Amino acid sequence: MTIGRWLHVVVLGIVLSIIPLHGAVYRSNSLGQKLELDDKPTSRYTLKAEGEHTNREHRLLYDGPLLIMEEKITIIGAKKEVERIEYDVLGNETSQTTTFFEKGLPQRILTQLADEIMITLHSYSEGRLIETKELRNGEMIRLITYYRGKEGMLSGLRVVDLHDTKILSTFTKDKGATVYGENIDNTFSTLTYFPHNVIVRNYWVDDTIQISTKVDYDEAGRLVVTEVKEGLTFQKTYGPDGMLLETHAQQADGTNITQTYIYDSLGVLDQSIELIEGSSTRRIERWYKDGLIQTQTEWEDSQPVKATRYVYDGTTVVTLFEEGRPYADITYAPDGKRVLSLEYRKEK
Numbered sequence: 001m002t003i004g005r006w007l008h009v010v011v012l013g014i015v016l017s018i019i020p021l022h023g024a025v026y027r028s029n030s031l032g033q034k035l036e037l038d039d040k041p042t043s044r045y046t047l048k049a050e051g052e053h054t055n056r057e058h059r060l061l062y063d064g065p066l067l068i069m070e071e072k073i074t075i076i077g078a079k080k081e082v083e084r085i086e087y088d089v090l091g092n093e094t095s096q097t098t099t100f101f102e103k104g105l106p107q108r109i110l111t112q113l114a115d116e117i118m119i120t121l122h123s124y125s126e127g128r129l130i131e132t133k134e135l136r137n138g139e140m141i142r143l144i145t146y147y148r149g150k151e152g153m154l155s156g157l158r159v160v161d162l163h164d165t166k167i168l169s170t171f172t173k174d175k176g177a178t179v180y181g182e183n184i185d186n187t188f189s190t191l192t193y194f195p196h197n198v199i200v201r202n203y204w205v206d207d208t209i210q211i212s213t214k215v216d217y218d219e220a221g222r223l224v225v226t227e228v229k230e231g232l233t234f235q236k237t238y239g240p241d242g243m244l245l246e247t248h249a250q251q252a253d254g255t256n257i258t259q260t261y262i263y264d265s266l267g268v269l270d271q272s273i274e275l276i277e278g279s280s281t282r283r284i285e286r287w288y289k290d291g292l293i294q295t296q297t298e299w300e301d302s303q304p305v306k307a308t309r310y311v312y313d314g315t316t317v318v319t320l321f322e323e324g325r326p327y328a329d330i331t332y333a334p335d336g337k338r339v340l341s342l343e344y345r346k347e348k
Contacts (some may be wrong), residue, residue, distance in 0.1 A: 067091070078103050103127075128152050196242020200225050243267060254278065313338065 026334040039122040044064060051057040057073040061108045072083045080101040086094045097111040105127070109120040116137050123131040141162040149155030149171075157169035164247075168183040178193040189203045192215070203211040214226045222245065223238040235248040249257045255278035262271040268291050274284040283299040296308040303324040314334030321324045 126152070192221065196238070198223060198225070198238055199243055200227070241267065 004047060046062045047125045048055070048060040048062070050059075051073075055075045059071040060067060060131045061069040061071075066089060069084065069086050071085075074081045074083075082099045082101070084097045084099075084148070086096075088094050093109060093266075095113050096110065099106055099110075100108045102212075104312065105124060106122055108122070109118075111118040119133075119135040121133040122129060123133075124160045128146075128148060132142075132144040132146075133140055134144075139162075143160045145158040146154060147156030147158070147170075152258055153171075155171050157171075158167075159165075159167040166183075166185060169181075170181040172179045172181075172201070174192065179190055180193070181188065181190045186206050187204065192213075194198050194200070194215070200213045200215055201211060202209065202213050203238050210229070212228045213329075216224050216226070218224050218237070221240060225236045225238070227234045227236075232252065233248075233250045235246075236244060237246040238269075239245050243263060246261065247259045251257065255276060258275045260273045260275075261269060262273075264270045269288045269317055271288065272286045274286075275280040276284075281301055284296065285299075287294050287295045293310055295310065297304055298306045303343075306321065307319040307326075309319075311317065316336065318330045318332065329341075329342060329343045332338065332341060333340055
């Protein structure tokens, strides 16, 4: 059974298990989620619920006239058993899943398909999940161990599957920032989460670091993230509101690329300047309106070489320069490939 189908089965079970019953027929969506009470439902999906506030409840989900799912709920004291059966368009049973709860916590999930039986076992300590085992036809295919830290908070996760892939995840704090670490076989990576959705990473293969990231603050209090990858340096500078202000990258041939971003009072991108410094200096200035690019001008050293205007109808007008003077206007179709017009001009 694929992971997608397994998740689909689990989601359906959770959704149906939390729907309140009123002993009537409801308009529903394809997951059996109740929309509204209707004695004569007009929706494609309908949910028939029986046994409200009893120890034995029964739910039937229809797609038009076809029964596609039914669920039986039995409650005995602190224990609850939820049995769900799915059907195909011919009325044949495709899967049967039974979930056993105790004190509101799922203890065991049993899924029967045509050629296999899947069992998921959960273990708890003081009401907190500490271990999950997944078995297929009696053979364990995955073991998940949950590590708890202060006050029972999740601090680590270890996953071992049938193919001997081992995943170890850790969760911690460093100088107020949340750090997530993951070890898969011979690789290890960390993600550090800063305010305003700024995320930085480090990555190792065996004991050799592949991506090294350093986080610091400049004199203006701006967050500066410096990443070294394959010997090359990439740097990003963020403002106090989390907006990206500047990026700097060093290429293998020694070329330095710096991009600066300028925003309006509402935090919408207004202008950007890209500076490419190599054997010559190239500058690209872009202007925006409501976050959409309007014009772009390219400079080679101190002279303009090309200017682009983005028209509201999707066409673009490109002006070419020679020795700093415009000499031709080319209009491109919205696809950016077809030339609609070419006009030469001579500026006085």
